Amino acid sequence: MPPFSYKVKMPNGSISDGVIVAADQNAAIAKLKNQRAIILEIDPIKESIFDVIQKYNPLKPGVNAKDLVIFSRQLSTLVSAGVPLVQGLTVLIEQIESPAFKKVVTEVRESIEAGVSIADSMKKHPEAFTELYVSMIKAGEVGGILDVILDRVSIYLEKAEEMKAKVVGAMVYPLVIAVVAVGVAVFLLTVVIPKFRDIFASFGAELPWPTKVLIAASNFLQHNIIFLIIGVGAAIFFAVRFYNTKYGKYYVDGMMLKLPVFGLIMKKVAVSKFTRTLATLVKSGVPILQALDTVATTSGNKVIEEAILKAKDAVKEGSKISEPLKESQLFPPMVVQMISVGEETGNLDTMLSKIAEFYDQEVDASIKGLTSMIEPLVMVVMGLVVGFMVIAMFMPMFSLGGLASNAG
Numbered sequence: 001m002p003p004f005s006y007k008v009k010m011p012n013g014s015i016s017d018g019v020i021v022a023a024d025q026n027a028a029i030a031k032l033k034n035q036r037a038i039i040l041e042i043d044p045i046k047e048s049i050f051d052v053i054q055k056y057n058p059l060k061p062g063v064n065a066k067d068l069v070i071f072s073r074q075l076s077t078l079v080s081a082g083v084p085l086v087q088g089l090t091v092l093i094e095q096i097e098s099p100a101f102k103k104v105v106t107e108v109r110e111s112i113e114a115g116v117s118i119a120d121s122m123k124k125h126p127e128a129f130t131e132l133y134v135s136m137i138k139a140g141e142v143g144g145i146l147d148v149i150l151d152r153v154s155i156y157l158e159k160a161e162e163m164k165a166k167v168v169g170a171m172v173y174p175l176v177i178a179v180v181a182v183g184v185a186v187f188l189l190t191v192v193i194p195k196f197r198d199i200f201a202s203f204g205a206e207l208p209w210p211t212k213v214l215i216a217a218s219n220f221l222q223h224n225i226i227f228l229i230i231g232v233g234a235a236i237f238f239a240v241r242f243y244n245t246k247y248g249k250y251y252v253d254g255m256m257l258k259l260p261v262f263g264l265i266m267k268k269v270a271v272s273k274f275t276r277t278l279a280t281l282v283k284s285g286v287p288i289l290q291a292l293d294t295v296a297t298t299s300g301n302k303v304i305e306e307a308i309l310k311a312k313d314a315v316k317e318g319s320k321i322s323e324p325l326k327e328s329q330l331f332p333p334m335v336v337q338m339i340s341v342g343e344e345t346g347n348l349d350t351m352l353s354k355i356a357e358f359y360d361q362e363v364d365a366s367i368k369g370l371t372s373m374i375e376p377l378v379m380v381v382m383g384l385v386v387g388f389m390v391i392a393m394f395m396p397m398f399s400l401g402g403l404a405s406n407a408g
Helices: 026-033 048-054 065-080 085-095 099-115 118-123 131-143 146-203 211-245 246-258 262-283 288-297 301-315 322-328 333-345 349-406
Strands: 005-009 016-021 038-043
Touching: 005 026, 016 099, 026 301, 065 085, 065 099, 085 099, 085 262, 099 118, 118 131, 131 146, 131 288, 131 333, 146 211, 146 262, 146 301, 146 349, 211 246, 211 349, 246 262, 246 301, 246 349, 262 301, 262 349, 288 301, 301 322, 322 333, 333 349
Parallel strands: none
Antiparallel strands: 005 016, 005 038
């Protein structure tokens, strides 16, 4: 979505300017009017080549979850101690080490000083504050419990990062081993085996079939490596383009949930994330429809997102959350039943928290089981590949040695 620069007059009479991101200029105007602002100027920002490079630069400094957790906890402590918000942000800005985050918090403070609410000030910086974060801060402002909300959001971020670290950590070791195995195989096929091939050719003897297969693979790789690299690059490019389409994302996310072993873990992760996020929002006083909308956009899976949005539409028409979730068949019966009980008893946030805790343990156990299964499997495959290459190279040695002794 394109950015727009604006200058507005706030309800308290102060003049504020900044940048807002929206689908088009009309959408940007609508967003500003929702803040009860009188629009003085609004213009689209034309991105230069440098801006585009910076936008997609993977090495540019960003705001990580650790910075956000520390910021939320410290701000919660300052607010609960009665320190004015602007003064508290000034104190925190001096302590923030990340240049990118320091710039964001400085701009948030300046926006608050201009009369904009803290939620709306943070909303201008989606690279640092997610929709979920902003929704909770807004609820805290309205309810007068900003310090409590900041503490809750920091706990949520910590648990979310812990879950993410477990999933990523489980895949790092097998991925590293697989990359090393591929690298060793390519090195042997392109550098070592061609030298043996020339030696075998000089003897003119019949080679065993494993050696023939290996030499054929080496010849193919040597003559087509450039085309293979281009082909793999093109495949990745078109796969990413396809995934970025609405149908592609829905199709791929749906297939991911159906994968053996991995699909089950991904479902458990999705359930844990859904219940923890919804519990945090409901407990913080965010309206249920807004909470469901936020949970859907932060689900990370298009199929799960559509199921949650259908639940939101059903709730809007007077239905319970549990009924459309049951119809989607994406959520386990136990989850649906516990949500239903939570709705009946009025303790939805408590039940959601219990489900999240249970599925956190389930994900942890599943990841440990998957890791213990993948690690030896990858080692066995790597051993078979390298072992086949070594045996295929040494098999002719014995026959050539026999031929040399007979000739003598």
